[in-house]
Amino acid sequence: MQNKVLIDLQNERLLLTFEGELTLYTIPEVENRLQEIKNKIFNSVILDCTGLASLDTAGAIFLYDFQKKFQNKNIEVKLLLQEANHQETFLLVQKNIAHSRDFQPAKRKFFLENIGEVFYNYYKGFLSFLYFFGQLFASNMRYITSLKNIRFKEIAFEVNESAIRALGIISLTSFLIGLVVAYQSAYQLKIYGANIFIVDMLGISIFRELAPLITAIVIAGRSGSAYAAQIGAMKITQELDAMKTMGFEPFAFLVLPRIIALVITMPILIFVADIMAIFGGMIVANIDLNITPSLFIDRFNEVIAAKHFYVGIVKGPFFAFLIASIGIYRGLMVKDDTQSIGFNTTKSVVESIFAVIVCDAVFSIAFTNLGI
Amino acid sequence: MAVIKVRDVRTVFGKKIVHDGLDLTINEGEIYGLLGPSGCGKTTLLREMVLLQHISGGTIEVLDKKLNNISESDAQSLRQQWGVLFQFGALFSSLTLKENVALPLVEYTKLSRKMIDDIVKFKINLVGLKPEDANLYPSEISGGMKKKAGLARALAMDPKLLFLDEPTSGLDPISAREFDNLILQLREMLGLTIVMVSHDLESIYNTLDKVAIIDNKKIAYEGTLQGVKEVKSDFIQTFFGRENE
Numbered sequence: 001m002q003n004k005v006l007i008d009l010q011n012e013r014l015l016l017t018f019e020g021e022l023t024l025y026t027i028p029e030v031e032n033r034l035q036e037i038k039n040k041i042f043n044s045v046i047l048d049c050t051g052l053a054s055l056d057t058a059g060a061i062f063l064y065d066f067q068k069k070f071q072n073k074n075i076e077v078k079l080l081l082q083e084a085n086h087q088e089t090f091l092l093v094q095k096n097i098a099h100s101r102d103f104q105p106a107k108r109k110f111f112l113e114n115i116g117e118v119f120y121n122y123y124k125g126f127l128s129f130l131y132f133f134g135q136l137f138a139s140n141m142r143y144i145t146s147l148k149n150i151r152f153k154e155i156a157f158e159v160n161e162s163a164i165r166a167l168g169i170i171s172l173t174s175f176l177i178g179l180v181v182a183y184q185s186a187y188q189l190k191i192y193g194a195n196i197f198i199v200d201m202l203g204i205s206i207f208r209e210l211a212p213l214i215t216a217i218v219i220a221g222r223s224g225s226a227y228a229a230q231i232g233a234m235k236i237t238q239e240l241d242a243m244k245t246m247g248f249e250p251f252a253f254l255v256l257p258r259i260i261a262l263v264i265t266m267p268i269l270i271f272v273a274d275i276m277a278i279f280g281g282m283i284v285a286n287i288d289l290n291i292t293p294s295l296f297i298d299r300f301n302e303v304i305a306a307k308h309f310y311v312g313i314v315k316g317p318f319f320a321f322l323i324a325s326i327g328i329y330r331g332l333m334v335k336d337d338t339q340s341i342g343f344n345t346t347k348s349v350v351e352s353i354f355a356v357i358v359c360d361a362v363f364s365i366a367f368t369n370l371g372i
Numbered sequence: 373m374a375v376i377k378v379r380d381v382r383t384v385f386g387k388k389i390v391h392d393g394l395d396l397t398i399n400e401g402e403i404y405g406l407l408g409p410s411g412c413g414k415t416t417l418l419r420e421m422v423l424l425q426h427i428s429g430g431t432i433e434v435l436d437k438k439l440n441n442i443s444e445s446d447a448q449s450l451r452q453q454w455g456v457l458f459q460f461g462a463l464f465s466s467l468t469l470k471e472n473v474a475l476p477l478v479e480y481t482k483l484s485r486k487m488i489d490d491i492v493k494f495k496i497n498l499v500g501l502k503p504e505d506a507n508l509y510p511s512e513i514s515g516g517m518k519k520k521a522g523l524a525r526a527l528a529m530d531p532k533l534l535f536l537d538e539p540t541s542g543l544d545p546i547s548a549r550e551f552d553n554l555i556l557q558l559r560e561m562l563g564l565t566i567v568m569v570s571h572d573l574e575s576i577y578n579t580l581d582k583v584a585i586i587d588n589k590k591i592a593y594e595g596t597l598q599g600v601k602e603v604k605s606d607f608i609q610t611f612f613g614r615e616n617e
Contacts (some may be wrong), residue, residue, distance in 0.1 A: 024529060028482040056530040058483070088561045093494060100497035103470065106507045188408070254487070337465035337511040372537050 006032045013161040014042040019051045021060035030062070041132025044181040045070050050082035061315040062371075132329045136259075139251035154257035155264075162223035162258070163265030169222065174214050174273035178206060178280030186288040195289040199296055203304035208313045211273040213268065213360060216319040220352040224327035227258055228348035240332075259324040266320035267313045274312065284343060307372055315363055319356050325354040373400045375435060375533060375565045382411060383416055393430070394559030403559055403566045403579050408586035409607045411482035414569040415459075416536055417586070420457050421567065422535055423447060435533065446491040450455055452480055454533040455526030459541065463510040463525070469496070470506040473524045480529065495524040500550060515542045523551075527558070534558075536568035540575045552578040573611075 003020030022030065047063065048056070055063075062087055063079065070077045081087045086088065109117075143149040189198055231254060234240050243250050278300075285291040291299075330348035334340045376398040383391040398404045406414040419425040421432060423439060432439045435453060437446050463472050473492045477483060483491070485530040496506055499520040511517055519542065526534060539555070540548040552575050558564050570576055576583070576597070583600065585593040585608060592605045601612055 005594070024477070024481050024483065027487060028484070029486065057494060058530060059493050061494050062487065065490060085561060085563065092498075092557070092561055096494055096497045097490075100493055101503045102502050103493065103506050106468075308614075335511060337509070339465050339606075 003029065005030055007033075007036060008259065009037075009040055009042060012042045014040065014045045015048060017048040017051065019053075021054045022049070022052055022062065023056045024058045027058060027062050028074035034066075038221055042075070044076040045078070047077065047079045050080050050084065052083075052086060055081075055086045055089055057089060057093055060090045061088065061097070063091050064097060084350075113243050128333070129329060132332065133325070135251060136255065136325065139249065139256065143256060148253070150260075151252065151257050154190070154253065155261050158258050158261035159201060159265055162219070162226065162262060163269060166219060166222055166269065170215055170218050170269055170273055171276045173218055173278040174211055175276040177210060178202065179216055180276030180280075181205065181210070181277075184286035186284060189221045190289065190359055195285075195291060196212075196290065196299060198281070198285050198289060199299040200303050202278060202285075204308055206277045206281070207274055207304070207308040209312075209360070209364075211277055212315045212319065213356070214268050214277075215269045215273045215316070215355040215361065216323065217353055218260070218328075219266070219269070219320070220323045220356065221349055223262065224323040224352045225345050225349050227306055227324065227327035228330040228334075228345045229341060231328055232334030235332065235334045236336060236338070236341070255328050258328060259321060262320040262324040265315045266316035270313055270316045274309070285313065311363075311367055311372060318359055318363075322355045322359060323352045326355060374398065374433075375400050375402075376567065377419075377433040378430070379432075380430035381417070381427050381432060382421070382427075383413060383420065384428040389589055391586075393585070394591055396580075396584045396591060396594055398565065398567060400565055401525045401559065401563055402581045403555065403568070404570045405580040405583040406567065406586065407571075407576070407583055408592075412586045413589075414586055415452070418535055418537055418567065420571055422454065423450070428471065431492065432472055452476075453531055454535060455531035457519070457522045457526045457537060457539055459537045460592060461510070461522035463518055465510050468507050468509055469501070469513070469521045469524075472510070472521060476525070491528070492524075495527055496521075497585050498527070499524045500547070500556065516544065516547055516595055519543060520547075523554075530562060532563075532565065532607070534564050534566045536566065537572075538569055538571065540570065540572040548572060548575060549578070551575070555579050577610045 003022075004018075006015075006017040006019070008015040008017070017039075018030070018035075020026070025352050047067065050064065052059075061064040067077050067079055080088075081090055154157055182198060185198060185201055186195075189195055189201075231240075234254075240254075242251050243253060282293055282296050286293060327348045330351070334344050374397050376396075378394055378396045381391050381394040394417065406417060408414050416425060420427050420439075421434060423442070427440070434450060437450060442450075463469070464475070467475065470492055473495055474488050477488045477491060481488075492506070493503065494504065501517060501524065502519050502550070505513065505517065505521075510521070513521070519539070523536075523539070526536075536555075540551055543551060555566060556579055559566060566579075568580075569579075579599060582594070582596055584591055585600070585603075585605070587605050587607045592608065593600055593603045600608060
């Protein structure tokens with residue numbers, strides 16, 4: 001059957017006959033058709049729906065609204081429904097709409113209010129980060145009083161998970177960085193005939209800055225974000241709450257092992273990055289500048305003092321602490337919805353890389369002033 | 373008329389056999405319950421019916437369409453004819469309740485903004501939520517409210533077929549009974565066919581016309597609730613047995 005609306009106007013009496021289906025999909029069509037009656041003058045309306053084949057709740061709502069519109073204009077309306085289930089659908093709609101109130105529009109905020117809220121939230125975020133540090137410190141004090149309390153098994157698991165499994169990617173990245181840095185400077189050095197100084201340059205820049213930073217950035221992107229996502233997911237599934245009610249302090253079980261694992265392994269990772277980056281540089285020096293590996297190592301022995309190596313390694317635990325604690329803090333900040341996992345994971349990476357670079361700058365100034 | 377036909381369905385996860393030859397038929401206008409002990413694959417079967425999970429063997433036919441190798445356009449038209457309520461509501465967390473319910477209407481129909489608003493208002497009221505709640509996000513409401521909002525979303529398109537996964541779990545008894553009445557009412561008025569997984573005995577007795585009991589990878593019983601106690605099955609004896617004593 002075709003969906004039709006017949007419009008019939010006689011002596012200021014309007015007869016609308018609906019035929020076919022009045023459902024979600026046909027309402028727009030019907031509404032278009034009814035544009036016609038806008039300009040007509042009448043004082044009573046009959047909505048004849050006896051010929052309707054099907055009526056869903058959307059259709060019933062449409063009829064109800066339509067009827068209401070006329071009633072508000074003091075026009076007499078009569079609705080004719082034949083089939084029992086159409087009548088019931090209409091009654092259900094009528095009963096429910098009579099009970100319901102209009103939606104309140106969502107509150108709009110003044111822009112000052114928005115700015116204020118943003119800053120207040122930053123302030124609160126800062127306070128909660130301090131609170132987290134305080135808690136971390138307090139549980140540190142409580143648990144490291146005796147060796148028995150340290151959870152070696154978890155630490156070993158985390159060492160494997162977040163450091164040993166990262167060895168491959170760190171080796172590869174730092175090897176490439178060594179290669180690229182050497183390659184870029186080889187050209188400049190050749191111009192001045194200062195080929196041999198590539199050893200000094202690579203040794204100092206890689207040991208002091210490049211290797212620690214590259215390692216920290218890879219670990220922040222790989223392990224720090226994993227911490228945030230893991231702990232965030234545990235929070236959503238209420239695992240953290242379950243641990244707390246059973247008396248397992250999440251700080252002892254989840255937080256400290258991760259931080260300790262990363263603090264222990266970071267210097268080792270930096271050491272590996274040192275080796276790989278220098279190795280990369282050595283290859284380029286051999287090919288591009290004709291410095292044989294044995295010459296490279298001799299020169300290295302001569303000019304690179306051990307302190308450069310130690311400066312790089314010492315930064316490791318500090319970077320590790322920042323990355324792990326920011327990752328975990330962001331994990332704990334996850335709220336009870338899925339979006340906040342993504343949000344906090346991103347934040348954890350951005351914030352920990354930023355923190356690492358700030359920390360590195362502080363170290364640079366301190367070491368320079370100390371003459372190291 | 374059969375709305376859903378399940379024939380000889382097998383489901384295997386790795387080495388674990390979940391279903392080994394299930395047969396059942398759900399007729400139009402029925403409220404059909406899938407019952408069984410935990411882990412028997414009730415929810416898995418429900419997921420298979422709504423194209424969330426592939427079956428390892430056999431056939432499922434929903435509204436005269438075979439789900440094995442179904443074409444994408446057929447699948448889409450099926451998806452507009454059914455509504456699914458997940459156990460925990462599964463509302464989209466980036467949208468408010470109102471937007472959650474309105475989403476299928478906005479995506480699939482050409483209705484005007486105002487009409488959609490009216491329909492959403494009606495559905496929200498129908499499931500027993502207040503208009504004030506409509507602007508809240510899913511993270512701001514309780515589990516029961518999420519469930520009601522999930523039902524409102526499932527009903528948004530006036531589906532012919534409604535799938536409910538544990539609809540009354542997590543609701544207080546009053547809301548649960550209201551939910552039962554609502555389901556009965558909807559079936560009466562909209563001619564819905566409802567398939568549900570439930571553990572709530574009272575809800576089972578209030579609403580279900582027919583049940584299928586899955587136990588030990590097979591259908592242990594299919595039919596009306598009256599006949600269920602005759603069946604020899606540990607699960608049925610312990611689950612329905614209490615009523616006899």
